[in-house]
Amino acid sequence: MRAAAMPIAPGDAEAGTTQYLSFVCAGEEYGVEILCVQEIKGWEGVTRVPYTPAYLLGVMNLRGVIVPVIDLRLRFGLPPRAMDGSTVVIVVRVRAGAAEKTAGVVVDAVSEVYSVAPANIRQAPDLGGSPDGACVRGLTTVDEKMVMLLDIDRLVASCIDAPERAGTA
Amino acid sequence: MTLDLAQFHETFFAESFEALDSMEAALLKLSAGEADLELVNTIFRVAHSIKGGSATFGFSDIAAFTHTLETLLDELRSGKRRADAALVDTLLRSCDLMRDMLGATQSKEPIDKARVGALHAEIELVLETPADSAPIDTVAGTAAMPAAPAPQDSAARPVQPADEAPTGWRIHFVPGPKLLRNGNDPLRLLRELATLGPCDVRVDAKWVPPLPELDPEECRLSWRIELEGAIEEAAIKAVFDWVEGECDLNLEAFGPAAEATATAVTAAAVTAAAAATSVAPTSAQAVTAQAIAAEPAAPEATLTQATAMNPPPQVSANEGLARHAAPATNTAPAPTAAPEESAAKAAAPATSTAPAAHGAASGDGGSIRVSIEKIDELLNSVGELVITQSVLSQLAAPLEGREAEDLRNALGQLERHMRGLQESVMRVRMLPISVVFNRFPRLVRDLGQRLGKRIELRLTGDSTELDKTVLEKIGDPLVHLVRNAIDHGIETPEVRLAAGKPAHGVIELNAYHKGGNVVVEVSDDGGGLRREKILAKARERGLVSGDEELSEERVFNLIFAPGFSTADVVSDVSGRGVGMDVVKRNINELGGHVQIHSSPGKGSMVRIRLPLTLAILDGQLARVGEEVYVVPIVSIVETIQVRQEQVGSIAARAQVFRLRDDYLPIIRLYELFGIEPQYTELLDGLLMIVEADGKRVGLFVDELMSQQQVVIKSLETNFRPVMGFAGATMLGDGRVALILDIPGVISRFHNREPRRDAAQQVAA
Numbered sequence: 001m002r003a004a005a006m007p008i009a010p011g012d013a014e015a016g017t018t019q020y021l022s023f024v025c026a027g028e029e030y031g032v033e034i035l036c037v038q039e040i041k042g043w044e045g046v047t048r049v050p051y052t053p054a055y056l057l058g059v060m061n062l063r064g065v066i067v068p069v070i071d072l073r074l075r076f077g078l079p080p081r082a083m084d085g086s087t088v089v090i091v092v093r094v095r096a097g098a099a100e101k102t103a104g105v106v107v108d109a110v111s112e113v114y115s116v117a118p119a120n121i122r123q124a125p126d127l128g129g130s131p132d133g134a135c136v137r138g139l140t141t142v143d144e145k146m147v148m149l150l151d152i153d154r155l156v157a158s159c160i161d162a163p164e165r166a167g168t169a
Numbered sequence: 170m171t172l173d174l175a176q177f178h179e180t181f182f183a184e185s186f187e188a189l190d191s192m193e194a195a196l197l198k199l200s201a202g203e204a205d206l207e208l209v210n211t212i213f214r215v216a217h218s219i220k221g222g223s224a225t226f227g228f229s230d231i232a233a234f235t236h237t238l239e240t241l242l243d244e245l246r247s248g249k250r251r252a253d254a255a256l257v258d259t260l261l262r263s264c265d266l267m268r269d270m271l272g273a274t275q276s277k278e279p280i281d282k283a284r285v286g287a288l289h290a291e292i293e294l295v296l297e298t299p300a301d302s303a304p305i306d307t308v309a310g311t312a313a314m315p316a317a318p319a320p321q322d323s324a325a326r327p328v329q330p331a332d333e334a335p336t337g338w339r340i341h342f343v344p345g346p347k348l349l350r351n352g353n354d355p356l357r358l359l360r361e362l363a364t365l366g367p368c369d370v371r372v373d374a375k376w377v378p379p380l381p382e383l384d385p386e387e388c389r390l391s392w393r394i395e396l397e398g399a400i401e402e403a404a405i406k407a408v409f410d411w412v413e414g415e416c417d418l419n420l421e422a423f424g425p426a427a428e429a430t431a432t433a434v435t436a437a438a439v440t441a442a443a444a445a446t447s448v449a450p451t452s453a454q455a456v457t458a459q460a461i462a463a464e465p466a467a468p469e470a471t472l473t474q475a476t477a478m479n480p481p482p483q484v485s486a487n488e489g490l491a492r493h494a495a496p497a498t499n500t501a502p503a504p505t506a507a508p509e510e511s512a513a514k515a516a517a518p519a520t521s522t523a524p525a526a527h528g529a530a531s532g533d534g535g536s537i538r539v540s541i542e543k544i545d546e547l548l549n550s551v552g553e554l555v556i557t558q559s560v561l562s563q564l565a566a567p568l569e570g571r572e573a574e575d576l577r578n579a580l581g582q583l584e585r586h587m588r589g590l591q592e593s594v595m596r597v598r599m600l601p602i603s604v605v606f607n608r609f610p611r612l613v614r615d616l617g618q619r620l621g622k623r624i625e626l627r628l629t630g631d632s633t634e635l636d637k638t639v640l641e642k643i644g645d646p647l648v649h650l651v652r653n654a655i656d657h658g659i660e661t662p663e664v665r666l667a668a669g670k671p672a673h674g675v676i677e678l679n680a681y682h683k684g685g686n687v688v689v690e691v692s693d694d695g696g697g698l699r700r701e702k703i704l705a706k707a708r709e710r711g712l713v714s715g716d717e718e719l720s721e722e723r724v725f726n727l728i729f730a731p732g733f734s735t736a737d738v739v740s741d742v743s744g745r746g747v748g749m750d751v752v753k754r755n756i757n758e759l760g761g762h763v764q765i766h767s768s769p770g771k772g773s774m775v776r777i778r779l780p781l782t783l784a785i786l787d788g789q790l791a792r793v794g795e796e797v798y799v800v801p802i803v804s805i806v807e808t809i810q811v812r813q814e815q816v817g818s819i820a821a822r823a824q825v826f827r828l829r830d831d832y833l834p835i836i837r838l839y840e841l842f843g844i845e846p847q848y849t850e851l852l853d854g855l856l857m858i859v860e861a862d863g864k865r866v867g868l869f870v871d872e873l874m875s876q877q878q879v880v881i882k883s884l885e886t887n888f889r890p891v892m893g894f895a896g897a898t899m900l901g902d903g904r905v906a907l908i909l910d911i912p913g914v915i916s917r918f919h920n921r922e923p924r925r926d927a928a929q930q931v932a933a
Contacts, residue, residue: 047905048796049884049891050842059888059897061905064553066897068888101887160889 017115023107026078031149036092043087051164069104070159094153103156116140181222182275188215193264197610200257213242230280231270237292341419343391348415350386361408366398551591552880558587559901602680603631605644616655623673630680635687636782646752650691650775658695692774698767700724725765726863729753790874793838794846797906804911806858811851826867836918837869847871861911893917
């Protein structure tokens with residue numbers, strides 16, 4: 001992680017700023033609302049569930065609760081990366097209809113916490129009907145770098161509700 | 170003090186529903202000819218407490234209805250009325266109505282006033298018709314008062330018939346310590362007394378403890394009240410109606426007939442006390458009920474003393490009493506002194522038994538209400554502890570040295586305690602099956618009546634305990650089976666007599682534990698299933714090919730086929746199938762099994778085997794490649810090492826396995842689940858023969874691992890249900906293993922190639 005002390009996005013003073021936890025995945029930086037993040041865990045392996053898409057790595061045991069784990073690289077169609085001890089799982093709590101669900105999201109590394117004002121969030125350009133586009137809430141720029149802010153509720157829901165496939169790989 | 174009563178509503182509803190259940194049970198026993206005063210008292214208590222509660226909470230419709238009902242029950246209780254079939258029927262319907270009214274109030278829906286009005290009017294009509302004056306057997310037969318065959322209407326009001334009401338009453342009112350806590354205010358009672366006439370109230374504070382020991386919520390005061398005026402005893406008792414059973418109340422009249430009444434009341438109390446000690450009632454209320462019931466004993470004492478003192482007007486007023494008074498007077502020839510003395514002597518045990526009764530009441534059965542979520546949380550935590558403990562044991566296993574040995578011993582102890590803890594927590598969720606059985610007497614009675622069949626219901630093993638979640642789901646299937654047995658199993662009395670059977674049929678519900686399962690049997694001694702007709706019907710519908718010969722079991726299982734059970738099926742057999750597929754499905758969903766035994770002309774029996782709990786499952790761990798799956802042991806028939814000659818191929822891909830006389834399809838789990846196995850050759854691995862919905866298949870796995878009880882976790886909580894899997898569980902090392910759902914696996918297998926698109930659509 002970078003040593004910079006709490007990088008502050010421009011316009012922090014404005015009311016309504018939201019804090020985002022950012023992480024890196026295949027060289028790109030993403031952000032999720034920090035209030036959704038329950039904890040950050042090291043990779044401990046999962047149990048695969050047949051008939052689910054490849055990006056759904058399987059389920060893990062989170063203190064007695066079965067929690068699905070999503071590989072963000074595979075979900076976004078990025079080249080896969082081998083799991084090792086440094087692989088990080090961000091455990092998020094999301095709204096799914098009336099209920100709340102817990103899910104793990106595998107990313108390369110966690111990086112920073114940013115405060116982002118609504119005024120600094122740009123709408124993601126229309127990428128031509130890509131279904132993944134819907135999971136990006138917007139774009140913001142921090143230190144000249146683009147950070148994609150994810151709609152984590154929608155992302156997790158899209159994984160859980162994905163159609164079945166015949167057997168896992 | 171303002172108090173938000175709404176917070177007590179739920180408790181009131183829950184308790185009222187339970188109370189109504191017990192009222193219904195008592196009514197049914199009464200209608201079955203069981204004559205017991207305690208039953209009548211139970212019924213009365215229920216109506217009384219519902220009346221009280223609903224009046225307190227302002228549910229005036231319920232209060233008004235129960236008030237009238239109570240009047241009727243009071244006549245029943247005092248023996249003025251006999252509990253004949255018509256009356257029991259009315260009371261049962263009142264029971265239903267109260268339940269519906271409470272339900273409507275609970276869900277804040279309007280009460281069906283027309284229905285209430287109709288039944289209300291009916292009860293009032295019953296009240297207006299002159300009561301059967303003969304005492305009901307229930308009263309005479311009660312051991313508590315062998316000396317009281319006297320007509321009770323005169324007994325209930327020992328003073329009134331004489332038209333010589335007392336000029337005043339001395340009341341000694343000793344509230345129980347819990348009176349305040351139960352929401353009663355003695356001050357209110359005193360104020361109400363004052364409305365009856367001029368009152369002289371003196372408080373007795375000698376039992377009030379010193380300040381440091383004082384509990385402000387306990388009532389330690391008692392009162393002596395002198396109430397002037399010609400007031401009916403009942404009017405005074407009515408004031409204390411609310412605290413009945415929570416206080417000691419002593420009424421003493423003074424005036425012309427005063428002394429007589431005083432002893433009468435005391436004597437009643439004595440009899441009550443005697444009854445209290447002899448029958449050991451479980452609550453103070455029971456004692457009170459006994460006391461009221463015991464009042465018939467009073468007239469004798471009244472007369473004894475009345476004759477001794479002055480020529481009593483009562484005797485002329487009650488000729489019936491005089492007859493009974495005669496022996497009493499004979500035994501007490503001494504004027505004045507003797508009866509008083511005996512009354513005093515008798516009064517002593519009365520006071521000494523009272524505290525015991527109060528103690529019993531405050532014990533309250535020793536139970537609390539806990540929400541099921543709290544218990545589940547507890548169960549979860551315990552499950553986690555079990556896993557942590559087994560991780561610890563695994564860590565300790567390779568250690569060496571003396572300290573390691575001590576550590577392992579301690580861990581062994583921990584394991585034993587953990588197992589105990591887990592069992593205790595599981596037991597918290599267990600309830601007796603009587604919770605479900607209790608609805609059947611009513612159902613059998615009503616349906617039998619409607620169909621003109623005479624049916625005796627026998628319940629055995631109703632204290633067998635099983636998990637609450639299982640209990641909740643077993644109710645409907647059982648109702649279905651019992652209805653079927655009544656409707657189609659038991660024949661009409663004429664048919665039965667013609668077949669040389671007793672006119673009334675027997676339906677038996679039996680529950681027992683057997684090897685980690687609960688078995689529930691529903692049997693009848695009716696006509697039984699007609700094998701040939703079922704088979705013919707199945708052939709007609711194409712469920713069975715024309716010349717196929719089936720075992721008895723397979724034939725009976727046909728009635729579980731969906732759609733088999735429609736109205737077009739020949740009626741005397743068929744109706745048995747109505748909804749049988751639903752029954753079977755419900756029970757399979759619970760991880761249970763259904764079996765049917767039947768012999769023509771003698772009856773049939775449906776045997777249901779259920780797991781004790783849904784939270785824990787006996788599982789066989791099986792490995793396929795690197796994955797470990799849990800197979801429910803209840804589904805496993807056997808596990809076999811395959812020999813070459815047992816395997817045959819039907820087409821290029823479809824392999825079958827010959828097990829004795831059956832050919833079973835082979836499901837290669839690695840293929841079905843798309844995983845990398847250790848073995849692909851059938852001869853290398855193992856074949857688990859599993860059964861679901863009467864179908865047997867072989868599951869090909871790499872190897873079997875241990876058998877263990879696993880805690881079932883839902884996949885749905887954070888994910889979604891996946892067909893073929895019943896859930897997941899945590900293994901000893903903290904890893905997650907999926908639990909196979911055999912019916913799901915089989916239907917996956919059948920749907921795999923040709924209908925993949927359909928499967929995907931369903932899943933999506």
